[in-house]
Amino acid sequence: xxxxxxxxxxxxxxxxxxxxxxxxxxxxxxxxxxxxxxxxxxxxxxxxxxxxxxxxxxxxxxxxxxxxxxxxxxxxxxxxxxxxxxxxxxxxxxxxxxxxxxxxxxxxxxxxxxxxxxxxxxxxxxxxxxxxxxxxxxxxxxxxxxxxxxxxxxxxxxxxxxxxxxxxxxxxxxxxxxxxxxxxxxxxxxxxxxxxxxxxxxxxxxxxxxxxxxxxxxxxxxxxxxxxxxxxxxxxxxxxxxxxxxxxxxxxxxxxxxxxxxxxxxxxxxxxxxxxxxxxxxxxxxxxxxxx
Amino acid sequence: xxxxxxxxxxxxxxxxxxxxxxxxxxxxxxxxxxxxxxxxxxxxxxxxxxxxxxxxxxxxxxxxxxxxxxxxxxxxxxxxxxxxxxxxxxxxxxxxxxxxxxxxxxxxxxxxxxxxxxxxxxxxxxxxxxxxxxxxxxxxxxxxxxxxxxxxxxxxxxxxxxxxxxxxxxxxxxxxxxxxxxxxxxxxxxxxxxxxxxxxxxxxxxxxxxxxxxxxxxxxxxxxxxxxxxxxxxxxxxxxxxxxxxxxxxxxxxxxxxxxxxxxxxxxxxxxxxxxxxxxxxxxxxxxxxxx
Numbered sequence: 074x075x076x077x078x079x080x081x082x083x084x085x086x087x088x089x090x091x092x093x094x095x096x097x098x099x100x101x102x103x104x105x106x107x108x109x110x111x112x113x114x115x116x117x118x119x120x121x122x123x124x125x126x127x128x129x130x131x132x133x134x135x136x137x138x139x140x141x142x143x144x145x146x147x148x149x150x151x152x153x154x155x156x157x158x159x160x161x162x163x164x165x166x167x168x169x170x171x172x173x174x175x176x177x178x179x180x181x182x183x184x185x186x187x188x189x190x191x192x193x194x195x196x197x198x199x200x201x202x203x204x205x206x207x208x209x210x211x212x213x214x215x216x217x218x219x220x221x222x223x224x225x226x227x228x229x230x231x232x233x234x235x236x237x238x239x240x241x242x243x244x245x246x247x248x249x250x251x252x253x254x255x256x257x258x259x260x261x262x263x264x265x266x267x268x269x270x271x272x273x274x275x276x277x278x279x280x281x282x283x284x285x286x287x288x289x290x291x292x293x294x295x296x297x298x299x300x301x302x303x304x305x306x307x308x309x310x311x312x313x314x315x316x317x318x319x320x321x322x323x324x325x326x327x328x329x330x331x332x333x334x335x336x337x338x339x340x341x342x343x344x345x346x347x348x349x350x351x352x353x354x355x356x357x358x359x360x361x362x363x364x365x
Numbered sequence: 366x367x368x369x370x371x372x373x374x375x376x377x378x379x380x381x382x383x384x385x386x387x388x389x390x391x392x393x394x395x396x397x398x399x400x401x402x403x404x405x406x407x408x409x410x411x412x413x414x415x416x417x418x419x420x421x422x423x424x425x426x427x428x429x430x431x432x433x434x435x436x437x438x439x440x441x442x443x444x445x446x447x448x449x450x451x452x453x454x455x456x457x458x459x460x461x462x463x464x465x466x467x468x469x470x471x472x473x474x475x476x477x478x479x480x481x482x483x484x485x486x487x488x489x490x491x492x493x494x495x496x497x498x499x500x501x502x503x504x505x506x507x508x509x510x511x512x513x514x515x516x517x518x519x520x521x522x523x524x525x526x527x528x529x530x531x532x533x534x535x536x537x538x539x540x541x542x543x544x545x546x547x548x549x550x551x552x553x554x555x556x557x558x559x560x561x562x563x564x565x566x567x568x569x570x571x572x573x574x575x576x577x578x579x580x581x582x583x584x585x586x587x588x589x590x591x592x593x594x595x596x597x598x599x600x601x602x603x604x605x606x607x608x609x610x611x612x613x614x615x616x617x618x619x620x621x622x623x624x625x626x627x628x629x630x631x632x633x634x635x636x637x638x639x640x641x642x643x644x645x646x647x648x649x650x651x652x653x654x655x656x657x
Contacts, residue, residue, distance in 0.1 A: 242541055245549070246534045255549040259541050 074351055076344055077279060079330035080271035083337050085264040087145040087168025087234075088113050094166040095127050095142045102162075105139030109152070110197055112144050112166075113334040114290035117312075136161055146197040147171050149204020170234050170262040171198055175205045177258055181229040182206045186256065189213060189248065191241045192233030196291050199233055216240075219247045229256035235265045235292035235333065237299060264333065265292060272296050272330040276303040279328035281320060285310045285343050286332035293332025300330065312339065313346035321350050366643055368636055369571060371622035372563035375629050377556040379437040379460025379526075380405050386458040387419050387434045394454075397431030401444070402489060404436050404458075405626035406582035409604075428453055438489040439463045441496020462526050462554040463490055467497045469550055473521040474498040478548065481505060481540065483533045484525030488583050491525055508532075511539045521548035527557045527584035527625065529591060556625065557584060564588050564622040568595040571620035573612060577602045577635050578624035585624025592622065604631065605638035613642055 084092075091112055099106045108129045111119050119129055130136055133155055140162040143153075147167035156163050167175075181188045188210035192199040203210060213219060228248060232241045238261055248255050276282045282304045286293030288311060301307040308320055321327065327347060331340050376384075383404055391398045400421045403411050411421055422428055425447055432454040435445075439459035448455050459467075473480045480502035484491040495502060505511060520540060524533045530553055540547050568574045574596045578585030580603060593599040600612055613619065619639060623632050 238542075242538045245537060245541065249534055249537065249549055249551050250530075252549075253551065255551070257537070257541055257544075257547040257549060259545065259547070 074325055076327045076347055077275055079275045081264055081268040082331040083335050083340055085333035088333050091145040091166035098140060098164050099125055099127050102140050107136060107139060108142045108144055110144055115287045115334045118336050140164060142166050147201040149201050151204055174231055174234060174260045175202055177231055178202055179205045182209045186227045186229040187225055189228055189230040191236050191244050193291060213244055216243060222251060224251045226253045228252045231258045231260045234260060234262045236261050237295045238266060238269055269299055272300050273303055275328040276300040279326040280324035282307040282328040283310045284330055285340055286335040287311060290332045290334045296330055296332055310343055313342040316346050318350045321347060366617055368619045368639060369567060371567045373556055373560040374623040375627050375632055377625035380625050383437040383458035390432060390456050391417055391419050394432050399428060399431060400434045400436055402436055407579045407626045410628050432456060434458050439493040441493050443496055466523055466526060466552045467494055469523055470494055471497045474501045478519045478521040479517055481520055481522040483528050483536050485583060505536055508535060514543060516543045518545045520544045523550045523552045526552060526554040528553050529587045530558060530561055561591055564592050565595055567620040568592040571618040572616035574599040574620040575602045576622055577632055578627040579603060582624045582626045588622055588624055602635055605634040608638045610642050
């Protein structure tokens with residue numbers, strides 16, 4: 074038996090950076106340190122941050138003092154304005170890759186191209202992004218939605234940083250039929266691309282696949298979808314207790330991948346749980362075959 | 366039994382226009398009227414034009430007098446220069462859609478984008494096109510060739526006017542992985558698009574499919590490939606004699622499509638040949654079921 078972990082599983086650059094910024098600011102400031110919305114989509118990490126004194130507040134009207142950390146997904150300029158008016162200290166931990174998408178979106182709209190955003194309108198990254206274009210831009214979250222679009226001379230398409238590359242390509246493919254000039258800006262971040270690619274590859278090579286992360290995490294859900302299409306025996310695992318012996322059976326090759334917001338200790342717990350089930354069943358696996 | 370003809374089969378706008386120009390010029394001029402290369406990729410039409418006094422010459426060095434018609438595929442600027450030096454009258458019958466591609470290619474190269482051309486380097490349209498970019502541009506004629514390309518910041522892709530839309534989309538899909546900004550200019554002409562689309566649709570609905578045209582015709586070959594993938598019983602027909610009774614058997618639905626350079630009388634001959642075979646076999650079809 075072999076447990077194999079997909080490359081780039083777990084925290085991405087932007088998430089690591091936002092947590093580090095929040096923790097450093099917490100040490101430096103005496104007053105309240107809040108994050109506007111959960112810093113990342115993972116209950117466990119949020120709980121740990123709360124214990125360190127970093128609370129999460131959803132509603133801007135409830136913030137009246139202290140320091141506010143802007144999470145990696147970013148916020149719209151109007152939110153920044155509201156915080157400034159309240160004279161709240163703002164620490165911007167928006168992921169630099171997301172910042173680039175915000176700049177590109179504005180530039181596209183300013184240059185007269187119709188902006189297409191391959192993303193989820195309810196995801197905080199997209200809610201923030203649309204603030205940079207004053208609400209302009211057509212958000213496409215399902216292929217069905219493309220059917221509403223008409224022939225157009227000039228369009229530009231960008232993607233949510235954690236978008237599924239195959240979904241993005243499929244949208245492009247359909248837009249080609251109805252657009253004379255289509256500027257394709259592949260804004261899916263490298264970390265997402267590599268994680269999706271290695272997850273696909275691993276799913277095609279193993280007997281069963283576990284995707285570890287929070288169900289609220291958009292990118293973890295996408296990983297699950299990608300893996301499930303390749304390996305039907307793919308399970309979404311929020312914590313180690315979700316793993317049942319019948320999921321593992323006598324499978325030889327077990328694959329694990331995890332979203333950008335999944336902490337390493339949760340991945341470790343999942344590995345230990347699988348090892349435990351296997352040991353109890355006396356499969357006689359050797360420690361040296363674990364791969365990390 | 367029903368014979369169904371795909372929409373937009375046969376001569377496209379550019380071909381009709383070039384033939385009309387050549388015939389009008391022939392009537393007006395007293396001296397020699399030549400075309401530089403075959404006016405269209407169809408032996409029969411070329412033979413008819415010859416009878417009308419419009420000869421085809423491949424080698425520019427053999428042209429020393431009279432009037433030269435530039436065919437719908439266009440020629441590179443250097444060819445025009447050579448003809449001008451010889452003081453030959455030039456009548457430009459380049460298809461306006463092809464002219465647009467030539468302008469776009471030049472603009473792309475001038476603006477610093479790497480130019481990708483989805484086309485056949487040996488096709489006259491592409492040989493002419495590359496003259497407008499001073500040889501710049503990467504011509505992609507098979508998916509294999511994309512593997513030689515490296516990551517690049519800015520690229521723009523255009524297509525041979527008669528390119529297969531699915532091949533074009535597949536190239537775009539692969540370029541997305543290695544290009545930060547990709548400008549997609551879908552330069553496949555409307556006539557080609559509609560013909561390919563209606564051929565695909567028809568191939569999926571009939572029992573046997575005939576693609577009529579000259580084997581030298583690039584766009585007819587593409588039609589054949591598209592139909593063959595959908596309906597394995599697809600035949601390339603250069604003339605009515607190519608149709609054998611065993612190809613038709615007792616099939617009920619017979620589809621026909623034809624390339625942009627296929628004359629209507631050849632399509633008519635193919636229809637008559639099929640009718641003849643069916644009649645001899647006493648299938649008892651009614652004239653009213655023929656569709657045109």
